[in-house]
Amino acid sequence: MSKKVISGLMSQLKVKKLTFTGELEPEKTTNLTHTIEVAKKLRGYVVACNVTDNPQSFAYISSLVASYLVQKETGMETIYQITCRDRNRIALLSDLLGASALGIKNVLALTGDHTTLGDTPHAKPVFDLDSVQLIRMIRKVVDEGVDLDGKPIDFPPKFFVGAGANPNANPIEPELIKFEKKVFAGAEFFQTQVVFDIENAKSFLKETGRYNVPVLIGIFPLRSYGVAEYFDKTVPGVKVPEELLGALAKARDILDKSKRRMKYNEINLDYFVGFIKELKKTTSAAGWHITSVGYETIIPPLVEAVK
Amino acid sequence: MEEILRMLELFRRIFVMGCGKCATLCQTGGEEKVKEIAEKLREMGKEITGTVVVDTPCDARILRRDTLKVRRAIEKSDAILCMMCGAGVQNVVGHFGKISVPALNTKFLGVTERIGEFYERCRACGDCILYETGGICPVVRCPKGMMNGPCGGMYEGKCEVGGYQLDCVWVLIYNRLKELGMLDLYKSYKPPRDNSKLNIQPREIIWVKVGR
Numbered sequence: 011m012s013k014k015v016i017s018g019l020m021s022q023l024k025v026k027k028l029t030f031t032g033e034l035e036p037e038k039t040t041n042l043t044h045t046i047e048v049a050k051k052l053r054g055y056v057v058a059c060n061v062t063d064n065p066q067s068f069a070y071i072s073s074l075v076a077s078y079l080v081q082k083e084t085g086m087e088t089i090y091q092i093t094c095r096d097r098n099r100i101a102l103l104s105d106l107l108g109a110s111a112l113g114i115k116n117v118l119a120l121t122g123d124h125t126t127l128g129d130t131p132h133a134k135p136v137f138d139l140d141s142v143q144l145i146r147m148i149r150k151v152v153d154e155g156v157d158l159d160g161k162p163i164d165f166p167p168k169f170f171v172g173a174g175a176n177p178n179a180n181p182i183e184p185e186l187i188k189f190e191k192k193v194f195a196g197a198e199f200f201q202t203q204v205v206f207d208i209e210n211a212k213s214f215l216k217e218t219g220r221y222n223v224p225v226l227i228g229i230f231p232l233r234s235y236g237v238a239e240y241f242d243k244t245v246p247g248v249k250v251p252e253e254l255l256g257a258l259a260k261a262r263d264i265l266d267k268s269k270r271r272m273k274y275n276e277i278n279l280d281y282f283v284g285f286i287k288e289l290k291k292t293t294s295a296a297g298w299h300i301t302s303v304g305y306e307t308i309i310p311p312l313v314e315a316v317k
Numbered sequence: 318m319e320e321i322l323r324m325l326e327l328f329r330r331i332f333v334m335g336c337g338k339c340a341t342l343c344q345t346g347g348e349e350k351v352k353e354i355a356e357k358l359r360e361m362g363k364e365i366t367g368t369v370v371v372d373t374p375c376d377a378r379i380l381r382r383d384t385l386k387v388r389r390a391i392e393k394s395d396a397i398l399c400m401m402c403g404a405g406v407q408n409v410v411g412h413f414g415k416i417s418v419p420a421l422n423t424k425f426l427g428v429t430e431r432i433g434e435f436y437e438r439c440r441a442c443g444d445c446i447l448y449e450t451g452g453i454c455p456v457v458r459c460p461k462g463m464m465n466g467p468c469g470g471m472y473e474g475k476c477e478v479g480g481y482q483l484d485c486v487w488v489l490i491y492n493r494l495k496e497l498g499m500l501d502l503y504k505s506y507k508p509p510r511d512n513s514k515l516n517i518q519p520r521e522i523i524w525v526k527v528g529r
Contacts, residue, residue, distance in 0.1 A: 121463065121468050124460050124470065124477070124478045127477065127478070137461045137462050140461070140465050141465075142464070143465065143507075143508065176469045179467070179469075179471060181488060181491075184488055184491040187491075187500075188465060188466035191466065194506065246472035
């Protein structure tokens with residue numbers, strides 16, 4: 011199956027160039043200056059940036075608008091995240107057609123977090139489709155030029171279609187079957203949840219390698235001990251390794267602010283350079299999806315160090 | 318109780334009606350509860366014109382039969398307080414030209430484990446997929462109504478919605494189908510649901526002709 015290359019991300023993954031993607035999380039605002047500044051810092055180090063769609067069910071500025079403006083202002087490609095939480099199939103198609111008209115090339119199709127976990131818990135959850143069905147719908151729109159019910163679309167869009175996956179899932183078997191469903195539905199790349207446990211990443215890549223679809227492993231550099239501790243306690247199934255947590259705890263006690271920052275950076279580089287190099291050597295990982303909102307400064311040295 | 322009193326604020330003469338089936342079983346609208354609430358309302362200064370527990374207030378024929386003797390009392394009343402599900406309340410509304418006040422917040426269609434312990438198991442969605450899911454319903458038991466497996470909110474087989482108290486229904490479905498040797502059903506793609514069949518639109522009459 012050789013498809014026409016339609017995006018920079020797709021082109022890199024196709025030639026199996028080690029790939030980095032970043033993440034932008036525009037918030038409850040109409041002003042994207044900060045988001046665009048961050049995007050500019052990442053440009054050149056990551057091939058594309060995800061733009062989150064009301065993450066954790068917090069009502070933020072539209073991911074479609076932000077995806078478009080980031081591409082326009084920075085020239086960097088975006089990966090437009092679209093979830094099923096807030097849109098039925100009519101709105102999903104409508105937004106996708108709009109995205110294509112605005113020059114969006116990459117889409118990450120997700121189910122979305124549940125409404126009750128966010129800042130607007132009384133909202134009506136939609137979930138008309140799930141992620142697998144959404145992927146299939148997008149493929150139908152792109153490949154056959156028709157909507158879910160088979161009605162033709164004038165000038166059908168082209169998208170490079172991505173999906174999420176969770177190597178930390180326990181039990182893992184249902185998750186692996188879902189991965190397969192997403193592949194069969196037409197997912198062309200995967201970005202995973204944040205992984206710290208390298209064995210989890212290895213076994214997940216081993217299990218999913220046979221599908222021959224690029225998998226970008228999610229990593230999360232830890233800006234401070236506070237962030238690490240919070241993450242460790244609040245994200246179920248993701249444990250920050252003790253040695254890393256211990257090192258960050260020690261660094262927290264350094265009084266001089268810039269020395270402390272340097273130490274934090276050093277610890278992160280130490281850990282993640284090792285992590286990435288090991289996976290690079292032993293697995294088929296296509297690359298890394300770095301979600302380090304608020305800690306963009308770590309991305310350039312990290313990417314340089316593992317090149 | 319405050320909610321009920323608020324609704325009854327404008328009415329003085331109240332008739333209390335219970336349900337002999339589900340609400341009796343749930344201990345929310347049987348003889349005892351009807352008596353209890355009638356007593357409370359009297360204490361609050363209301364006049365109770367009468368009470369009755371209709372065997373199945375959702376069945377129009379039974380509703381007529383069981384209220385024959387209290388018809389006059391109902392006629393004298395300003396309002397009927399209904400201790401039954403929403404279907405019952407609406408049946409009562411249809412049969413007596415009276416304001417009918419719901420005393421209960423109907424929560425679900427479920428199964429009884431023991432008295433006081435119930436599990437919601439059916440949402441009467443009109444598009445049953447229980448065969449494909451090993452007899453476990455994801456429409457009613459998955460907060461997102463996922464159709465193709467667990468979402469990222471599953472942790473150690475539990476669901477993040479509600480704080481990891483409830484089982485992830487897709488893990489249950491996986492285990493069941495595996496046990497049955499029917500994982501192919503699990504792996505099969507479930508297409509988007511036909512929402513035109515579901516109960517999100519008014520379904521005034523569901524007319525099933527039986528044996529005619």
